[in-house]
Amino acid sequence: MISPRSAFNLETAVGQARVGCQRVCWQGATPPLATASKKEQRGQRTAWRLKRICSAVTWKVSAAVVKIVHIHGPFQRKERGQLPFLGSSSPFAAEPSLASVRPCPAHHHQKTKSAAWQRFLCIKLRKKILSAALTPLQA
Incomplete structure (x- = not known):
């Protein structure tokens, strides 16, 4: 059960079902x-x-899931476009605190x-x- 203080995000999905083509490479x-x-x-x-499905929740889908999606061709045509978003729970929005705000370590930026x-x-x-954290939670 979701506590009354926890936040639940009901934004729309960001991604959509996409089919692309990989670039040509040398053998x-x-x-x-x-x-x-x-x-x-x-x-x-x-x-x-x-052939992959991208959305806010799942960025990459395994090959087995892609095969299942392509077996159900009629359903895929109906659901083409934006994927449904079921919402997400955010721990930061539930109880924000200044203790959770800390600078990122310097080595984090050097590795990327x-x-x-x-x-x-x-x-x-x-x-x-x-x-x-600075704005009070609205009841």
């Missing part, structure tokens, strides 16, 4: 000191289809490729938590 590998003629003889692999983007998200999350 096989050549040794580092291969001649130019050997590199030219490599063939290209044909592009293959990507997009360090600036990670820093931006951490700052945005801290601001959101602080604003939720």
Whole structure:
């Protein structure tokens, strides 16, 4: 049972069922000191289809689930577009506290490729938590 103080998010889903195509890549590998003629003889692999369902809750779906989705073709046509969102429970909105707001460790940003983007998200999350902590909960 959900406690009266816990928050429940009923926003709409962000993602939708998508079908794309993987880019073409070169087949096989050549040794580092291969001649130019050997590199030219490599063939290209044909592009293959990507069939995955993306949403706010599930970003990637396994191959078994994709097969089940494609078996039910008529249902997929009806549900094409935005996926239903069943809601989520947020522990931060239930009881915000200033103790949960702490700076991210410096090594966290150095390990990722997009360090600036990670820093931006951490700052945005801290601001959101602080604003939720400073506003009183409405009954």
